[in-house]
Amino acid sequence: MTLTTKSPDSRSTLAQRGGSALGDRVFSWWTLGTGLLVLAVLGLILITTVREAWPAFDAMGLRFITERIWDPNPATGDAIFGALSFAYGTALSSLIALLFAVPVSIGIALFLTELAPRRLRGPAVTVIDLLAAVPSVVFGLWGILVVAPALVPVYQWFHDVLGGVPVLGNLFGPVSSGRNFMTAGIILAIMVTPIITSISREVFSTVPRADKDAALALGATRWEMIRGAVFPHSFGGIVGAVMLGLGRAMGETIAVALVIGGSTNITANLFAPGNSMAAVIVQQFGESTGTYTAALIGLGVVLFAMTVLINVLAQVIVRRAEARMKGSR
Amino acid sequence: MTVTAPPTTRAGAGGPDLTRAALSGRRRFSNHLATVAIWAAVGLAVVPLALVTYTVIVKGAGVMSLDFLTSDIPNSYRREGGGMAPAIVGTLLITGMAALMAIPLGVFGAIYLNEYGKQSPLARLIRLMADVMTGVPSIVMGVFIYLAWVLFVGQQTGFAGALALACLMLPVVIRSSEEMLRLVPDELRQASMALGARKWKTTLTVVLPAAISGITSGSLLAVARAAGETAPIVIVTGIVFAPNSNLFDGFNTALPAQIFRNASQPFEAAQDRAWGAALTLIVIVLGFTIIARLIASRFAIKER
Structure with missing residues (x-):
């Protein structure tokens, strides 16, 4: 650094502004520390939960995830903690949620990027933002007191019409109450729609203008343009968006706890009550002790591992898709 | 989507009709269907939001004081x-x-x-x-x-x-x-x-x-x-x-x-x-x- 100034003391003035280099070093270390906090918290979550869940893992071994019976207080013998029923409930309710939410979210994202007249775009974005802003417990409250009772006749109708059909009959079995896998899936669908929509929208908006114009210039209708130019370009991003939605659905606790019915159950019947891993933890954590608590924490460990895995994969996919798209623009 | 400039065509052909009316029925139908589906998706997102908001306001206002x-x-x-x-x-x-x-x-x-x-x-x-x-x-x-x-x-x-x-x-x-x-x-x-x-x-x-x-x-x-x-x-x-x-x-x-x-x-x-x-x-x-x-x-x- 060469200084070409007339005043002889200018060098020292320059050096002193804002303190010595020590301030810089302290500040950069401090910011690095806060950044590392993220890694520290994630690491601590893993360590503490696994350590506290160990008694249950130790007692059950691999049966913890392959056993379908969950009996903390048996009349005789040892308590049995099998997470399979709850894992099934988590998977089934999330799957139903995605089945409803993915087409709707992609539709809304297409509406926002390709179809919406300029003056409708703002209100449509606001609707999605508001949907994302409603706390999940409010959806749960609405689900248990309004949606579940209202859907019973609908479920009954499906059971009456399709109950006799060979394969579908298993899915649309007898209805015992409105609190079941299906209701949980529907409520979850509403809750994951905003996240899938907003990511799909970002992905769609990275499709090069030239590709879309080229498709239109070749005489494609708008739908053919979407199918031929938008979808192939954004497939990876959409997969990532769906996985992020899946992660959200699997981890959702309160709304599911309220509407899924709360029974330990593996059945194909969508209208049967069940339970999910997250819901079991919040329902039973307060009344548990000893190995029982450890087993509930174990559910948390399984849930944590699964959501982290899904999220890492999803992030990597979305990032790769976005990077590729930016390169091609 | 109307074309005003005279289309360049191969010799012999009368020039392709590039207006919307020339689309085959199937293509036009699927385009319409997609448009309707996209609008329906937006509607599907509005319905739960409106219902939740309505119920919370009505039921909540009943006890609010x-x-x-x-x-x-x-x-x-x-x-x-x-x-x-x-x-x-x-x-x-x-x-x-x-x-x-x-x-x-x-x-x-x-x-x-x-x-x-x-x-x-x-x-x-x-x-x-x-x-x-x-x-x-x-x-x-x-x-x-x-x-x-x-x-x-x-x-x-x-x-x-x-x-x-x-x-x-x-x-x-x-x-x-x-x-x-x-x-x-x-x-x-x-x-x-x-x-x-x-x-x-x-x-x-x-x-x-x-x-x-x-x-x-x-x-x-x-x-x-x-x-x-x-x-x-x-x-x-x-x-x-x-x-x-x-x-x-x-x-x-x-x-x-x-x-x-x-x-x-x-x-x-x-x-x-x-x-x-x-x-x-x-x-x-x-x-x-x-x-x-x-x-x-x-x-x-x-x-x-």
Whole structure:
């Protein structure tokens, strides 16, 4: 650094502004520390939960995830903690949620990027933002007191019409109450729609203008343009968006706890009550002790591992898709 | 989509008809079908939002009164009347404390990512992990704080709830603040450096003020999100029936936890209180969201 100034003391003035280099070093270390906090918290979550869940893992071994019976207080013998029923409930309710939410979210994202007249775009974005802003417990409250009772006749109708059909009959079995896998899936669908929509929208908006114009210039209708130019370009991003939605659905606790019915159950019947891993933890954590608590924490460990895995994969996919798209623009 | 210029055609042909009418029926039909489906998707998103809002307002307004906002929670779900004052106090204090912890730390984390780490492997790892942390289920965060803090101090407190919410907010604040810092033009940094300011001074007095409105709005959205979190509160704060303004001693409660507990009761009095609490919570959350949007639109970094 060469200084070409007339005043002889200018060098020292320059050096002193804002303190010595020590301030810089302290500040950069401090910011690095806060950044590392993220890694520290994630690491601590893993360590503490696994350590506290160990008694249950130790007692059950691999049966913890392959056993379908969950009996903390048996009349005789040892308590049995099998997470399979709850894992099934988590998977089934999330799957139903995605089945409803993915087409709707992609539709809304297409509406926002390709179809919406300029003056409708703002209100449509606001609707999605508001949907994302409603706390999940409010959806749960609405689900248990309004949606579940209202859907019973609908479920009954499906059971009456399709109950006799060979394969579908298993899915649309007898209805015992409105609190079941299906209701949980529907409520979850509403809750994951905003996240899938907003990511799909970002992905769609990275499709090069030239590709879309080229498709239109070749005489494609708008739908053919979407199918031929938008979808192939954004497939990876959409997969990532769906996985992020899946992660959200699997981890959702309160709304599911309220509407899924709360029974330990593996059945194909969508209208049967069940339970999910997250819901079991919040329902039973307060009344548990000893190995029982450890087993509930174990559910948390399984849930944590699964959501982290899904999220890492999803992030990597979305990032790769976005990077590729930016390169091609 | 009409074509005005005469189409260039091969010799012999009469020139293809490029108007919409020339589309085959199947193509036109599928295009229409897709358009209708897309509009229907938007409608499907509006319906639940409208229904939830309507129900919460109607049912909540039925029990809403000054009394509801200032009374203690009845210690039996069956009993009529009472209010949500302890939960309102709890929500505001716990969320406020969480914001006090998470926002400064998150902003400094963002400063590291955008001003120091940039594209280094460590910064990329932290970025990825922050995104992953956003996806950690809130119930897992609740269990974690229970094990790491509640068992450590030996008591469920409001502060434990604040810690859990802070952990949930932290990655959101980091990522949204980083986006905002990225929008600050490099010329500002260069000008400040050229005047001889140290990097930390440049960051704190030039870069941060330039991005502060965006950071504020992003942080407020994170606060709004956290105010509605239920599962960690249920697990780590215990429950009270009279307001407890001390976060560090004694049980506490918050609106979402009260909604959850009251919603699963068969008694009408409890369900009414749940609706009232839901209306209160939505007003608080929407308040934060609207303020955030206003700040974002009013003081957005000007495009140059």
